[in-house]
Amino acid sequence: MSSPSIYSAIQKLRSLLTKEEKLKWVGIAVFALSTSLLEVVTASVIVVFAQVLNQPEFGQKYLGMIGFSNNLSPGRIVFYIAIIVGVIYLIKNLVAAAEVFFQNFTIQKMNYHFKKKLLHRYAEADYGFYLTRNSALGVAVVGGDAEQMFSNGMIPIASILSESIIFICLIGMVVFMNPSLAITIFGVGAVLGVFVVKVMFPQFYRWGQRMQEAALNSGQNLLQFFHGFKEIVLLGKREAFVNAFQYHSRKKSRIQAVQTATNALPRMVIEVLFVGLFVTTIAVLCLEHESPVQMMGVLGGYLYLGFRVMPGLNRVINQLNVFKAAIPSIERVYKEYNTVALKENYVDVPHFVFEQSIELKNVCFCYPNVESDALKGISFEIKKGECVGIVGETGSGKSTLIDVILGLLRPYKGSVLIDSQYTVSSYQWHLKIGYVPQSVYLTDDTIEANIAFGEKEIDENRLNAAIDAAQLRKFISQLPEGVKTFVGERGIRLSGGERQRISIARALYRNPEVLIFDEATSALDNETEARLMKTINAVSQNRTVIMIAHRLTTLKDCDRIVEMNGGQVRQIISNENLINNMVKNNA
Numbered sequence: 015m016s017s018p019s020i021y022s023a024i025q026k027l028r029s030l031l032t033k034e035e036k037l038k039w040v041g042i043a044v045f046a047l048s049t050s051l052l053e054v055v056t057a058s059v060i061v062v063f064a065q066v067l068n069q070p071e072f073g074q075k076y077l078g079m080i081g082f083s084n085n086l087s088p089g090r091i092v093f094y095i096a097i098i099v100g101v102i103y104l105i106k107n108l109v110a111a112a113e114v115f116f117q118n119f120t121i122q123k124m125n126y127h128f129k130k131k132l133l134h135r136y137a138e139a140d141y142g143f144y145l146t147r148n149s150a151l152g153v154a155v156v157g158g159d160a161e162q163m164f165s166n167g168m169i170p171i172a173s174i175l176s177e178s179i180i181f182i183c184l185i186g187m188v189v190f191m192n193p194s195l196a197i198t199i200f201g202v203g204a205v206l207g208v209f210v211v212k213v214m215f216p217q218f219y220r221w222g223q224r225m226q227e228a229a230l231n232s233g234q235n236l237l238q239f240f241h242g243f244k245e246i247v248l249l250g251k252r253e254a255f256v257n258a259f260q261y262h263s264r265k266k267s268r269i270q271a272v273q274t275a276t277n278a279l280p281r282m283v284i285e286v287l288f289v290g291l292f293v294t295t296i297a298v299l300c301l302e303h304e305s306p307v308q309m310m311g312v313l314g315g316y317l318y319l320g321f322r323v324m325p326g327l328n329r330v331i332n333q334l335n336v337f338k339a340a341i342p343s344i345e346r347v348y349k350e351y352n353t354v355a356l357k358e359n360y361v362d363v364p365h366f367v368f369e370q371s372i373e374l375k376n377v378c379f380c381y382p383n384v385e386s387d388a389l390k391g392i393s394f395e396i397k398k399g400e401c402v403g404i405v406g407e408t409g410s411g412k413s414t415l416i417d418v419i420l421g422l423l424r425p426y427k428g429s430v431l432i433d434s435q436y437t438v439s440s441y442q443w444h445l446k447i448g449y450v451p452q453s454v455y456l457t458d459d460t461i462e463a464n465i466a467f468g469e470k471e472i473d474e475n476r477l478n479a480a481i482d483a484a485q486l487r488k489f490i491s492q493l494p495e496g497v498k499t500f501v502g503e504r505g506i507r508l509s510g511g512e513r514q515r516i517s518i519a520r521a522l523y524r525n526p527e528v529l530i531f532d533e534a535t536s537a538l539d540n541e542t543e544a545r546l547m548k549t550i551n552a553v554s555q556n557r558t559v560i561m562i563a564h565r566l567t568t569l570k571d572c573d574r575i576v577e578m579n580g581g582q583v584r585q586i587i588s589n590e591n592l593i594n595n596m597v598k599n600n601a
């Protein structure tokens with residue numbers, strides 16, 4: 015299996031960044047280069063210091079250059095040089111500390127901005143898009159991959175760049191000063207290079223991929239475990255779920271362990287090769303009867319290499335491995351970013367009005383990866399101010415029809431138009447609608463926050479009106495904390511009927527022109543439903559209402575009833591006929 019090139023990954027990364035962010039990255043790279051340069055200086059200073067300890071008069075020359083007097087005692091020379099070495103180290107590390115902070119703050123800021131941008135894309139995505147995927151993927155991409163992309167994608171590239179520049183300069187210097195040393199470095203470099211490119215890179219890429227997969231699977235398991243806890247317990251599947259999670263989680267841990275450990279290998283290989291070559295050189299020189307003092311030059315050179323060049327080489331390899339492992343994350347973020355909201359899903363229609371009708375013309379809809387159509391040529395019209403009921407067996411396409419009218423699902427044929435011209439896939443249409451879904455979604459927040467959903471400033475008057483209309487007053491007055499009561503995750507602390515009524519209050523709170531109920535009263539007892547229907551009928555007076563219900567009695571006040579069957583309209587019944595039918599059936 016081949017791994018994609020580092021180059022193409024960098025291209026993808028670049029395309030995801032803004033111009034300003036690219037500039038910031040250049041800042042990071044320049045900072046990295048300056049600390050690397052300072053490290054070269056400090057390493058050289060150590061070599062000079064070693065020389066001065068050996069021959070103090072050597073230091074006199076350097077001190078003379080920076081304005082010291084010319085006849086210092088050897089002790090003084092070593093003293094001054096030692097102080098200078100200390101100061102240089104201090105400066106270097108101050109700069110290094112500044113770099114670390116700059117780097118991390120910059121990267122985290124980019125990370126945060128990018129995640130916001132990415133979530134915006136998800137927010138603009140088509141509803142149909144969500145029907146085909148698992149939420150664990152979105153969580154993994156926004157929560158994991160984006161993070162990886164920045165910390166393990168951008169920082170390594172900056173440090174690889176700066177290290178490589180330094181490395182090339184140093185090698186140039188060494189070639190110039192000491193050809194035999196240069197050969198040593200090339201030897202070590204060649205052996206390592208082949209190993210790293212042929213063995214380590216592909217391996218790290220694969221590990222990155224497997225890690226991503228295991229993280230996604232264990233994340234999905236975890237979500238399902240907490241969401242489905244009741245079913246899991248009742249079906250006696252606790253062990254099975256824990257084991258499934260453990261399987262992926264262990265896989266992830268193993269890859270992590272082997273990956274981190276392997277990344278330490280190049281350092282060891284470098285050390286062995288380097289010390290081996292050093293010892294061999296000294297041994298050969300001794301055989302050639304060179305005196306140990308003459309060997310000081312060789313020793314100094316090696317010391318320098320040991321301090322600076324080899325760790326640099328090691329760092330380049332490490333960072334390349336880190337980057338390789340981050341490539342799958344970069345690819346997934348790139349793919350998601352460019353597919354999630356590629357086209358304009360919802361449009362702005364500034365002059366949108368609803369004054370006449372909602373008109374469905376030959377609407378055909380098919381769910382992705384499904385053979386047969388869920389809606390097969392639906393045509394009818396709803397006049398403004400009308401109350402239309404929808405009945406039909408489970409699976410006959412009622413909810414799908416509603417989603418099409420809501421503009422969430424797009425028919426592949428036919429049209430749904432407001433006042434014969436405006437599209438239902440517009441933000442303005444959504445603002446006119448109060449929708450109560452079949453399965454209610456409550457956030458883990460208070461009752462009032464759930465009713466005002468997403469609004470910071472809660473309008474007390476509208477809140478109270480919505481609570482009264484949704485028949486919630488009695489229930490709320492029994493609670494010690496009233497509307498400030500927390501409902502639990504997905505409303506777990508409430509009964510099904512209470513959740514439905516909160517959802518109805520949420521729809522009414524917006525004071526919408528159009529009300530759409532999808533089996534909104536199915537969880538209520540007959541008495542509560544009857545009371546609720548009375549208020550719904552009252553609030554429906556000057557509104558357009560579409561109401562799906564199981565019980566025909568629920569719909570007895572509707573102007574017309576559309577009966578669905580197998581994705582088609584079987585018949586449309588007028589209110590008079592409905593009442594007549596019901597009287598007949600009761601007789």
Ligand SMILES: Nc1ncnc2c1ncn2[C@@H]1O[C@H](COP(=O)(O)OP(=O)(O)O)[C@@H](O)[C@H]1O
Pocket residue numbers: 145381382384388406407408409410411412413414415
């Ligand atoms: N996301 C989906 N993907 C594929 N098929 C779906 C999806 N949602 C619903 N369906 C199918 O479409 C048909 C109509 O479903 P729906 O409109 O929910 O029925 P109803 O609300 O009348 O009970 C059913 O056969 C159902 O299985």
Ligand SMILES: [Mg+2]
Pocket residue numbers: 412413414452532
């Ligand atoms: Mg339904």
